[in-house]
Amino acid sequence: xxxxxxxxxxxxxxxxxxxxxxxxxxxxxxxxxxxxxxxxxxxxxxxxxxxxxxxxxxxxxxxxxxxxxxxxxxxxxxxxxxxxxxxxxxxxxxxxxxxxxxxxxxxxxxxxxxxxxxxxxxxxxxxxxxxxxxxxxxxxxxxxxxxxxxxxxxxxxxxxxxxxxxxxxxxxxxxxxxxxxxxxxxxxxxxxxxxxxxxxxxxxxxxxxxxxxxxxxxxxxxxxxxxxxxxxxxxxxxxxxxxxxxxxxxxxxxxxxxxxxxxxxxxxxxxxxxxxxxxxxxxxxxxxxxxxxxxxxxxxxxxxxxxxxxxxxxxxxxxxxxxxxxxxxxxxxxxxxxxxxxxxxxxxxxxxxxxxxxxxxxxxxxxxxxxxxxxxxxxxxxxxxxxxxxxxxxxxxxxxxxxxxxxxxxxxxxxxxxxxxxxxxxxxxxxxxxxxxxxxxxxxxxxxxxxxxxxxxxxxxxxxxxxxxxxxxxxxxxxxxxxxxxxxxxxxxxxxxxxxxxxxxxxxxxxxxxxxxxxxxxxxxxxxxxxxxxxxxxxxxxxxxxxxxxxxxxxxxxxxxxxxxxxxxxxxxxxxxxxxxxxxxxxxxxxxxxxxxxxxxxxxxxxxxxxxxxxxxxxxxxxxxxxxxx
Amino acid sequence: xxxxxxxxxxxxxxxxxxxxxxxxxxxxxxxxxxxxxxxxxxxxxxxxxxxxxxxxxxxxxxxxxxxxxxx
Numbered sequence: 235x236x237x238x239x240x241x242x243x244x245x246x247x248x249x250x251x252x253x254x255x256x257x258x259x260x261x262x263x264x265x266x267x268x269x270x271x272x273x274x275x276x277x278x279x280x281x282x283x284x285x286x287x288x289x290x291x292x293x294x295x296x297x298x299x300x301x302x303x304x305x306x307x308x309x310x311x312x313x314x315x316x317x318x319x320x321x322x323x324x325x326x327x328x329x330x331x332x333x334x335x336x337x338x339x340x341x342x343x344x345x346x347x348x349x350x351x352x353x354x355x356x357x358x359x360x361x362x363x364x365x366x367x368x369x370x371x372x373x374x375x376x377x378x379x380x381x382x383x384x385x386x387x388x389x390x391x392x393x394x395x396x397x398x399x400x401x402x403x404x405x406x407x408x409x410x411x412x413x414x415x416x417x418x419x420x421x422x423x424x425x426x427x428x429x430x431x432x433x434x435x436x437x438x439x440x441x442x443x444x445x446x447x448x449x450x451x452x453x454x455x456x457x458x459x460x461x462x463x464x465x466x467x468x469x470x471x472x473x474x475x476x477x478x479x480x481x482x483x484x485x486x487x488x489x490x491x492x493x494x495x496x497x498x499x500x501x502x503x504x505x506x507x508x509x510x511x512x513x514x515x516x517x518x519x520x521x522x523x524x525x526x527x528x529x530x531x532x533x534x535x536x537x538x539x540x541x542x543x544x545x546x547x548x549x550x551x552x553x554x555x556x557x558x559x560x561x562x563x564x565x566x567x568x569x570x571x572x573x574x575x576x577x578x579x580x581x582x583x584x585x586x587x588x589x590x591x592x593x594x595x596x597x598x599x600x601x602x603x604x605x606x607x608x609x610x611x612x613x614x615x616x617x618x619x620x621x622x623x624x625x626x627x628x629x630x631x632x633x634x635x636x637x638x639x640x641x642x643x644x645x646x647x648x649x650x651x652x653x654x655x656x657x658x659x660x661x662x663x664x665x666x667x668x669x670x671x672x673x674x675x676x677x678x679x680x681x682x683x684x685x686x687x688x689x690x691x692x693x694x695x696x697x698x699x700x701x702x703x704x705x706x707x708x709x710x711x712x713x714x715x716x717x718x719x720x721x722x723x724x725x726x727x728x729x730x731x732x733x734x735x736x737x738x739x740x741x742x743x744x745x746x747x748x749x750x751x752x753x754x755x756x757x758x759x760x761x762x763x764x765x766x767x768x769x770x771x772x773x774x775x776x777x778x779x780x781x782x783x784x785x786x787x788x789x790x791x792x793x794x795x796x797x798x799x800x801x802x803x804x805x806x807x808x809x810x811x812x813x814x815x816x817x818x819x820x821x822x823x824x825x826x827x828x829x830x831x832x833x834x835x836x837x838x839x840x841x842x843x844x845x846x847x848x849x850x851x852x853x854x855x856x857x858x859x860x861x862x863x864x
Numbered sequence: 865x866x867x868x869x870x871x872x873x874x875x876x877x878x879x880x881x882x883x884x885x886x887x888x889x890x891x892x893x894x895x896x897x898x899x900x901x902x903x904x905x906x907x908x909x910x911x912x913x914x915x916x917x918x919x920x921x922x923x924x925x926x927x928x929x930x931x932x933x934x935x
Binding site for chain 1: 874875876877880881896899900901902926927928
């Protein structure tokens, strides 16, 4: 509770006690009417002075069509009509409502901020063998910091000693802890779970991951969603309409019937009911809750407008490398004719052990040899074809089709690979022995993710890549993408995207890339989504939404959150407007009294706030995409 | 250049008033208030920022003196 809230609560309680005491006393005591009016006036002024002051100020500034004006006119009007008790009650209930609203708002703001708070408070700086607690901003790159179990990693860096499990969930939403040891990179904002580690700091605090993310989340202010803009505009025209309707309600029937008192009272009621608080507060709160919930899942949204846009996405355009594929070369398959597959892989790894080519390295990684160079000699690299080497007394040739042909093996005998990788043929002592395929494998979950996405209204998947047509087609086939454009330079990617943007389609277009070379495309799309954003500054800069991990599953989570947030915002708008209109109609015919009207207003505001808080509940969004066994 | 200030506003109407007020100041390209994070963001030339925030604070005092801006 803030100071102001405490003060107001005290005022409300004092007023309530005085009011009920006076109201009850009228049953037994016969007050002098003038004395009673003065007593009520005193209570009235005590509870409403701030509203009255604001109204006066607003009138001076010629911008007075807001709830303060409505309440002032309604309560003063009731007082003048001689309904003293009603007048005080209206103001009292209005203040109670305002208090609850302010309290609820503060509470939800606090709980959301707490969720997003990944700010490290201190760093344990090691200096001349002494460990000292300092402000993270004082630590320089190259310094050594000590991180104990349970502490938050204050700055980005590299582990120099110790091993531990790191909880990265605050940043990535990934719940499985990551093991780090000497040489591993650690990211600020994560929690050190198990062991003491020493870290050499690589970036100053203001450039570290945690401050970049905080900056992004806290400054996501200037892009307001269309729903929010709608509600602001709505409130601006709504209040004047209500005031004029109230004037009409007071004048027209009174002139016709002559019952001035009744109809002026109804007009005042009308003003009380119309207070637009619930509307104005609930929509931004829903979006803020959605952004907060998303950031807990490792999804950073740069403004509520992007959350709304995402919920309307029907076309998703993907970059290939690193987004649809794993981004690293790996041995995808081994097919041996003359020995078992493992032996062939080991033989080839030995032959390639002196090479530093990425393909050779990936074969070596897959073979997991403890001493790969043993027994290898006479290595002869043939540029553009492959290499030949003596391995354990055998002549092993590894390379492409051309190398095999030069050894006299007919090309027709050689199998073709699956298409999206590089094929390495192996011959032993001049005879064809088998084939190893090295590929940048598509992510296993891609197909399942796309199938799930179609349930959320995404019906078109496109791939843009700089890679060759065959690779593009193979990846598209494996992932279930229907449209692939290959051999594109970065600027051609923008052109392709623009074609998609201008082609007649329904819904918004999202571009999903890993941030390398895609900054222009990310900016051009309706919603630019960067994956694995922790690494690339350019991506964080250019994207509208950043997925902190590079799992495609996060796309589903993001869409779910956006849809839920929008649903909540729309529910709030519909609910508040319906109740308002209903109450206004009832009030105009004198069916509800002023008390009922205030209760209705407070009730609607409360329900909308509670509904908005649902957007924050991110646990429901965790999706389990079945991962094939590795 | 964008500069962000911490603010204290507790009702949507006041936030709206602050935003309108900030946008009316000379030299402000775009000003936005975020009620949830309690932040006021002002896009303007770097050398104007200081003058702008003072003008906003002065003008706001006349409109609604319950709004607090920290600068």
